[in-house]
Amino acid sequence: MKTIVQTPDAPAPIGPYSQAVKSGSTLYVSGQIAIDPASGELINDSIENETRQVMKNLGAILSEAGMNFSHVVKCSIFVTDMNNFAKVNAVYGEFFTSNPPARETVEVSALPKFVNVEISCIAIS
Template identity: 40%
Template sequence: MAFDIIQTDQAPAAIGTYSQAVRAGKTVYISGAIPLVPATGDIVEGDFEAQVREAFANLKAICVAAGGDLGKVARLGLYLTDLSNFGTCNAVMTELFSAPYPARSTIEVKGLPRGVAFEVDAVMVLD
C-alpha cells in the first residue's frame, strides 16, 4: 500500500523527522500538533486555553489538507503538562466537536516540544 504524505502551510511545519500527516487508504494519521502560529513558528501568546485553541486550529488545517475535517476524526490523543487543565480541554472540545465524540486518551506528560503545555494528535477516517 502506498502512503500519501500530507503537508500544508496552514499548520506549522514539522520540527523533527516526521510528516504532518500520512494517509494510508482511507485512514489519516496526524502527528502531534502543538500551539505554534503557522506563519511565524512562534508559540501562540496567551494562557492554556489559547494553546489548546491554536493546537486544534493546526489539527483542523491538517485535516482539511487531507480532504477531511474535525468531524471525520475517529481518535484523539491529548497531552497536557498539567492534568488540572483537563476541564479547559473539554470546554474547547465541546465547541469543536459534536456527539458522537471521537475516542480519546488524555495523558499528563512531564514536558512537550518547545516547552508548550498542550499537544494533540489524531486519527481521521475519510469516506
C-alpha cells in the same frame, strides 16, 4: 501505500516526521502544538488559546487531506498539568459538537518546546 499530507496552514514539522500520513482511507495526524503557522510563534498566553491553536492546526491538516473534524475517530491529548484538563476539554469540545471521537488524555512531564498541550488524531474518510 502511503501519502504524505503537508500544508503551509499548519506548523512545519520540527523533526523527522510528517504533519500527517494517509494510508488508504485512514489519516494519521502527528501531534500538534500551538505554533501559529503564519508567524511561527507559540500561542501560550492561556491554556484555552493554546488549545484552540492546536485544534486549528489539526483542522488545517485535516482540510488539506479533504477531511474535517467529523472524520476523526481517535484523539490523543497530552498535557503537562492535569489541572488544565477542564479548560482543555472545554475548548476541545468546541470542535467536536456531536459524535465525538474516542480519546485518551495523559499527563506527561514535558512536551516539545515546553508547551502545555499536544494533540494528535486519526481520521477516516
